[in-house]
Amino acid sequence: MAMSQMLKGLLEGCLLAIIDKGETYGYEMSEKLQAYGFTMVSEGSIYPVLLRMKKDGWVETIQKTLPSGGPKRKYYILTETGQQELLAFKQRWAEVSSGVDRVLGEENEDGTFKKESGFFG
Amino acid sequence: MELSKKSRDFLDDLAVYLMSSGKSEGEVKDVVEELKDHLEEAERAGKSVDDVIGQSPKAYMQHLGSEMAFDVKGFVKIVAIIIPNVFAYIIISNFIQEEMTFSTIQLIGFPLVSILFLLAVSQAFRNMSGRTKAGKVKNGVTYMALAALPMTLFLGLMALDIFVETPTIVFGLTGQLVLLGLAVVTLLVFSIWMKTWINVIVPLLLFGPQSALAQTSLPLEQQLIFSMLILFVGMGILLFVLWKKNQQGQA
Numbered sequence: 233m234a235m236s237q238m239l240k241g242l243l244e245g246c247l248l249a250i251i252d253k254g255e256t257y258g259y260e261m262s263e264k265l266q267a268y269g270f271t272m273v274s275e276g277s278i279y280p281v282l283l284r285m286k287k288d289g290w291v292e293t294i295q296k297t298l299p300s301g302g303p304k305r306k307y308y309i310l311t312e313t314g315q316q317e318l319l320a321f322k323q324r325w326a327e328v329s330s331g332v333d334r335v336l337g338e339e340n341e342d343g344t345f346k347k348e349s350g351f352f353g
Numbered sequence: 354m355e356l357s358k359k360s361r362d363f364l365d366d367l368a369v370y371l372m373s374s375g376k377s378e379g380e381v382k383d384v385v386e387e388l389k390d391h392l393e394e395a396e397r398a399g400k401s402v403d404d405v406i407g408q409s410p411k412a413y414m415q416h417l418g419s420e421m422a423f424d425v426k427g428f429v430k431i432v433a434i435i436i437p438n439v440f441a442y443i444i445i446s447n448f449i450q451e452e453m454t455f456s457t458i459q460l461i462g463f464p465l466v467s468i469l470f471l472l473a474v475s476q477a478f479r480n481m482s483g484r485t486k487a488g489k490v491k492n493g494v495t496y497m498a499l500a501a502l503p504m505t506l507f508l509g510l511m512a513l514d515i516f517v518e519t520p521t522i523v524f525g526l527t528g529q530l531v532l533l534g535l536a537v538v539t540l541l542v543f544s545i546w547m548k549t550w551i552n553v554i555v556p557l558l559l560f561g562p563q564s565a566l567a568q569t570s571l572p573l574e575q576q577l578i579f580s581m582l583i584l585f586v587g588m589g590i591l592l593f594v595l596w597k598k599n600q601q602g603q604a
Contacts, residue, residue: 257390258387258388258390258391259390259391259394259395262391273407274404274405274406274407274408275391275395275400275404275405275406275407276388276391276405276406276407276413277407277416279384279387279388279391279417280416280417280419280420281420283384283417283420283421284420287420287422303386303390305390306383306386306387306390
């Protein structure tokens with residue numbers, strides 16, 4: 233497992249958010265992730281996460297035949313549990329990101345101040 | 354557009370890895386299909402299988418496998434198929450050799466050896482599926498070890514049986530005939546169920562010549578040589594036919 237626990241949690245939350253926007257399939261999800269700039273993980277790493285989300289009952293899958301014919305494709309939809317998990321993720325993320333933002337912001341100001349005082353004094 | 358050979362090989366290896374890790378056949382098919390769909394689109398966009406999985410194939414397979422449950426029902430089913438079959442072979446062989454006795458060691462040992470062999474086979478396939486093509490020699494050694502394993506285990510069991518006295522069941526003529534009938538029915542039932550003739554052809558090759566030649570007045574030595582010859586030639590033909598069929602299936 234090359235991915236850190238934190239990154240895995242973020243990927244999970246982002247996948248929930250993408251599926252919440254409407255039923256979608258694997259490749260489309262990975263394209264959307266790339267388009268949003270979530271490029272820290274490989275495309276294929278969404279599948280183990282999707283498997284787990286299905287096992288935990290966060291998502292359901294349906295098989296659909298493509299309009300162009302050919303083989304069936306697996307589409308994902310959010311369950312009620314999945315929607316609750318998405319809400320919980322959004323709250324956790326709001327807390328974490330504002331917390332981290334504040335920490336980083338202060339450090340930066342502090343650093344600038346120190347540098348200035350060093351320069352002048 | 355056709356998938357590249359590298360992607361196809363990866364999907365094949367993935368299926369072997371997951372199946373030999375005891376995941377359910379349906380789930381494995383499902384996830385392999387999904388990844389095939391993904392790889393087809395990715396290749397159209399100019400990405401390779403390495404870009405998509407972003408790590409070693411082995412690590413990725415393990416990662417996927419860790420999210421799938423062990424299929425207990427499937428495992429029990431395989432064991433339930435193998436054990437009666439193993440006993441069917443042993444019963445027929447014993448009947449021909451006119452030695453219809455079973456010691457406790459044999460009764461416990463044969464199923465145990467069968468399950469051990471099954472576990473070894475699945476472990477070996479799991480290892481081989483994660484190996485790159487450079488591991489050809491290693492794969493060859495694995496195959497040889499696998500082939501030698503049941504022989505060694507069965508010989509060990511027989512040796513143990515000779516040195517350690519355990520309660521033994523001896524069957525009278527009626528009992529022998531009933532057992533023989535059960536063994537033949539077992540082989541037939543599984544042949545029909547699995548839709549394959551192998552379970553009929555192999556016992557015929559193994560036991561047919563031996564018991565037919567026993568009726569002739571040929572010296573025992575020649576009987577053995579002939580029955581061995583028929584066995585090897587027959588197996589050769591069988592493997593050739595299966596290989597041909599497999600090729601046609603892929604084309």
